[in-house]
Amino acid sequence: MTARRRGDLFDPECPTRQLLDRVGSKWTAMCVLVLDETGTELRFSELKRQMSGISQKVLTETLRALERDGLLTRRVEPTSPPRVHYGLTARGQSLAAPLRQLRWWAEENMPGVDDHRRLYDRKRAR
Amino acid sequence: MTARRRGDLFDPECPTRQLLDRVGSKWTAMCVLVLDETGTELRFSELKRQMSGISQKVLTETLRALERDGLLTRRVEPTSPPRVHYGLTARGQSLAAPLRQLRWWAEENMPGVDDHRRLYDRKRAR
């Protein structure tokens, strides 16, 4: 494995920044969480249905990126029409853990954040 | 607190999505992590220095957004020139915990991800 400076959040090459760029891309985290929650492999159309709102193009791109990162596997059944199954790798599953934490935090705290936003906006309004 | 549907990752109003949008915005997580790591309040210029690469405009926007969310406090010393201190609120500190987890994961796994990317690209090249 390539060595990287640890704890250097200020380096653009910093792993944390790279991860946040990835996780920040609108659908990545959701994709990992859906697969993790399901526990099994999912087919393209099943994923698309569950991630409502995503376009085919973007889903394809998201899956390719995750496959490239080694976070999920792509398995093609050579039937006609083809069936393609996506599942998390071990590393993908390990990423799901911190993402679940984040999700937990969000569910606990976002409503409060929302309220604070409203208060803040009301104050600034006058 | 406003009630929200839990576990509905598919709803655009879902708290997890909202959080990921926020965390995904390039500098937010880094800002929280820097303040958390420091443990004390930081002044605008200190923050700017530590988050190397960020522009004044974007730092201001980031801080405003976090203040609006109730994740950090803004304290102005009415001197001339003014000194402005930023610090995490309790909720901001609680967000730092899952972010640290993510950071930990990144430091452990991103080098491996990098290697996988290179392998993947080499295969696709031919």
Added chain:
DNA sequence: CAGAATCCTGCGAGATACTG
């Protein structure tokens, strides 16, 4: 069914200049 190929648009974010 699972995509590939295009075209198009909004907005996040950088650069620059000015101020109390």
Added chain:
DNA sequence: CAGTATCTCGCAGGATTCTG
């Protein structure tokens, strides 16, 4: 020092069409 106020641009991501 700690901001506002503009201008600009790239590109993530959406819509649409076509295919093995």
